[in-house]
Amino acid sequence: MADQNIHTTSTSNQDIFSKTVEQLAATDTNIVVVTSDSRGSGKLVSFGQKFPDQHIEVGIAEQNLVGVAAGLASCGKKTFAVSPACFLTARSFEQIKNDVAYSNNPVTLVGISAGVSYGALGSTHHSLHDFAALRAVNNISIVVPADNFETAAAVAYAANCNTPVYLRFGKKAMPHLQETGKENFEFGKGRVITSGADIAIIACGETVAPALEAAKKLATQNIHATVISMHTIKPLDTNLLASVANTCKAVITIEEHSVYGGLGEACAAYLLQQGIHVAFKIMGIPDEYTVTGSQTEILNHYGISESGIVDAAVRLIQQKEK
Amino acid sequence: MTEKELTIQSVLYRKKILQYIYQAKAGHTGGDLSCIDILNVLYNKVLRVSPETFNSPDRDRYVQSKGHCVEALYVVLASKGYFAEEDLNTICKYESHYIGHPTKKIKGIEQNTGALGHGLPICVGMAIAAKLDKKDYRVYTLLGDGELPEGSNWEAALTAAQYKLDNICVIIDKNQLQITGPTNEVCSTDPLPEKWESFGWAVREIDGNDIAALTAAFDALPFEKGKPSVIIANTIKGKGVSFMENQIKWHHGVPTEEQYHQAQHELDTVLQSLID
Numbered sequence: 013m014a015d016q017n018i019h020t021t022s023t024s025n026q027d028i029f030s031k032t033v034e035q036l037a038a039t040d041t042n043i044v045v046v047t048s049d050s051r052g053s054g055k056l057v058s059f060g061q062k063f064p065d066q067h068i069e070v071g072i073a074e075q076n077l078v079g080v081a082a083g084l085a086s087c088g089k090k091t092f093a094v095s096p097a098c099f100l101t102a103r104s105f106e107q108i109k110n111d112v113a114y115s116n117n118p119v120t121l122v123g124i125s126a127g128v129s130y131g132a133l134g135s136t137h138h139s140l141h142d143f144a145a146l147r148a149v150n151n152i153s154i155v156v157p158a159d160n161f162e163t164a165a166a167v168a169y170a171a172n173c174n175t176p177v178y179l180r181f182g183k184k185a186m187p188h189l190q191e192t193g194k195e196n197f198e199f200g201k202g203r204v205i206t207s208g209a210d211i212a213i214i215a216c217g218e219t220v221a222p223a224l225e226a227a228k229k230l231a232t233q234n235i236h237a238t239v240i241s242m243h244t245i246k247p248l249d250t251n252l253l254a255s256v257a258n259t260c261k262a263v264i265t266i267e268e269h270s271v272y273g274g275l276g277e278a279c280a281a282y283l284l285q286q287g288i289h290v291a292f293k294i295m296g297i298p299d300e301y302t303v304t305g306s307q308t309e310i311l312n313h314y315g316i317s318e319s320g321i322v323d324a325a326v327r328l329i330q331q332k333e334k
Numbered sequence: 335m336t337e338k339e340l341t342i343q344s345v346l347y348r349k350k351i352l353q354y355i356y357q358a359k360a361g362h363t364g365g366d367l368s369c370i371d372i373l374n375v376l377y378n379k380v381l382r383v384s385p386e387t388f389n390s391p392d393r394d395r396y397v398q399s400k401g402h403c404v405e406a407l408y409v410v411l412a413s414k415g416y417f418a419e420e421d422l423n424t425i426c427k428y429e430s431h432y433i434g435h436p437t438k439k440i441k442g443i444e445q446n447t448g449a450l451g452h453g454l455p456i457c458v459g460m461a462i463a464a465k466l467d468k469k470d471y472r473v474y475t476l477l478g479d480g481e482l483p484e485g486s487n488w489e490a491a492l493t494a495a496q497y498k499l500d501n502i503c504v505i506i507d508k509n510q511l512q513i514t515g516p517t518n519e520v521c522s523t524d525p526l527p528e529k530w531e532s533f534g535w536a537v538r539e540i541d542g543n544d545i546a547a548l549t550a551a552f553d554a555l556p557f558e559k560g561k562p563s564v565i566i567a568n569t570i571k572g573k574g575v576s577f578m579e580n581q582i583k584w585h586h587g588v589p590t591e592e593q594y595h596q597a598q599h600e601l602d603t604v605l606q607s608l609i610d
C-alpha cells in the first residue's frame with residue numbers, strides 16, 4: 013500500500029455529518045434534527061440557522077430527546093437525535109429500547125464525540141459500552157463510519173432507512189482512508205481497504221486509521237495484512253468475516269470500546285459457532301478504570317496505535333506458528 | 335353518544351374488563367376501572383379517529399402512558415371495531431398479540447408502552463410534528479398518578495411549554511394509589527395543579543369518573559391558547575365495584591369466582607337502574 017493512500021484532512025466526521033444533514037434538508041422538509049444543548053458539539057449551529065423550523069432543541073434532557081424524536085419519527089419525520097454518545101446511549105437507553113427500537117420509530121440516533129474522544133474529561137464522558145448495550149437490543153442497526161466519505165454515505169443511508177439506526181463517531185479530523193478512490197460504502201458490508209494473506213485486521217471508526225498505518229509497517233516485515241473498515245457492527249458482515257478468517261492466518265479486531273460485547277466479541281461468537289478456528293485477538297479498552305489522558309494517549313496506552321497493533325499482530329502470528 | 339348513553343357504556347365496559355381479566359387470570363383491575371370513564375369519553379366523543387382513518391396522517395393520536403391498564407383500552411378498541419372482540423379471548427396467551435401492555439401489533443394502538451414516563455415525550459414529538467406540518471390533529475396521553483415521579487414526564491412538560499404545544503392534552507388518572515400504597519405516602523406529587531401551572535401548563539381539575547365533567551373538559555381544549563393542557567382527573571381506583579374501590583390489593587388483583595359474580599351482579603344492578 014502506497015503512502016498517499018492516507019490523506020490527512022482537517023475535517024472530522026462530525027463536520028461531515030452536519031454538512032450532509034444540511035444537504036439533505038435543503039431538498040427535504042421532513043428532515044428534523046433534535047438536540048439536547050448539543051448543537052455546538054454536533055456542529056449543528058449552522059443547520060439551526062438555516063433550518064430553524066427543522067431544528068428542535070429540548071435542553072439537557074436526553075430521555076426527552078429520544079422520546080420526542082420517536083414521536084416525530086412516528087409522524088413521518090426523518091429524525092436525527094444528536095447527543096454525545098456517552099449520554100445518548102446510557103441516560104436514554106430505555107427510550108432507545110422501547111420508544112425507538114421496540115415501537116419501530118425509525119429515528120437515527122447520532123452518538124457524537126464517541127469512545128474516548130473526550131479524553132481527559134474522564135469516564136463520565138466516555139462511551140465504551142454503547143456497542144454492547146445496543147447489540148442486545150432488537151431492531152436497531154449500529155454503524156460506525158471510519159472516515160469522511162463513509163460518514164456522508166452512512167448519514168444519507170440512515171435518513172431514509174425505515175428502521176432505527178445508531179450512528180457513532182468521534183470529533184477529531186479524519187484522514188481519507190481509501191485505496192482506489194472509489195467510495196464504495198454499502199450498509200451491512202465491511203469495506204476491504206487493503207488486502208494481504210497473513211493477517212486480517214478488522215477495525216471500526218477511528219481505529220481504522222492506525223490499523224492501516226500498522227499494515228504498512230507490517231509489510232516492511234513481510235507480513236501482509238488485510239484491513240477492513242467494519243463500519244456496520246450490526247448486522248455484521250459475516251460473509252466477509254468468514255472469508256478473511258478462512259484465508260488469513262490470524263484475525264485482530266480493533267475498537268474504541270470495551271473489549272466486552274463489541275465488534276470483537278461479535279466476530280468471535282460468529283467464528284466459533286461456525287467452527288472456524290483462527291488465531292484471534294480483540295483489541296479495545298480493557299475492563300478496568302480507564303487510564304487518564306487525551307484520546308490519543310488513552311488509545312496508545314491500550315495499544316491502539318501503529319506500534320501497538322504491529323506488536324499485537326507479530327505476537328499473534330508467532331503464537332500461531334509455535 | 336348522549337351523556338346517558340355514555341354512562342351506560344361505562345358500565346358495559348366495566349363488565350367486559352372484569353370478564354377478560356377473570357378469564358385471563360391477569361390484569362390491572364383497579365386502574366382499568368379508574369380510567370375507563372376517561373377512555374369512554376375520549377373514544378366515543380372526542381378523538382377524531384376510527385378504524386377507517388387510523389392510518390391517516392391527520393388523525394388524533396392517543397398514547398396510553400399507563401400501559402398496564404391495557405385491558406381498558408382493549409375493550410374500548412374492540413367496541414369501536416378496531417378488531418373482533420373474540421380476539422380478547424387470547425389475552426396473555428402464548429403467541430397472542432394481546433399482551434399485558436399496549437403494542438402496535440394491534441390495530442388502534444399508536445405506540446408500544448409499558449415502561450412508565452414514556453408517553454408524554456413521544457406525544458410532545460407528535461405535537462411538534464403537527465405544528466411543523468400545519469395539521470390540526472390533537473395528541474392525548476393518559477398518565478397514572480403513580481408514574482408522575484418519573485423525571486422524563488417533567489422533561490417533556492418543559493418542552494411542551496417551550497414549544498407552546500396547545501395541541502397536546504395530558505390526562506392524569508389520579509386515583510391516589512399505586513402498587514405499594516397511597517401515592518402521597520410513596521412519593522407525593524402534591525400540590526399537583528400548581529406544579530403543572532409552574533411548568534407552563536393550563537390546568538383543569540375534575541371528577542374523572544363523571545362523564546359530564548370529562549366531556550366539558552375535553553370540549554374546552556385548549557384551556558389556554560399557546561399552552562399545553564392537563565386534566566387532573568380525580569378518580570377512584572376500582573370504581574364501580576364496591577369491594578374493589580380504593581383497595582390497594584386490587585391494583586392487579588384477579589377476582590375469585592365468587593367475587594367475579596358479585597362484581598358482575600353489582601354492575602348489572604346499576605345497568606338495570608340506568609335502563610329503567
Ligand SMILES: [Mg+2]
Pocket residue numbers: 478479480507508509510511512
Ligand atoms: Mg394510581
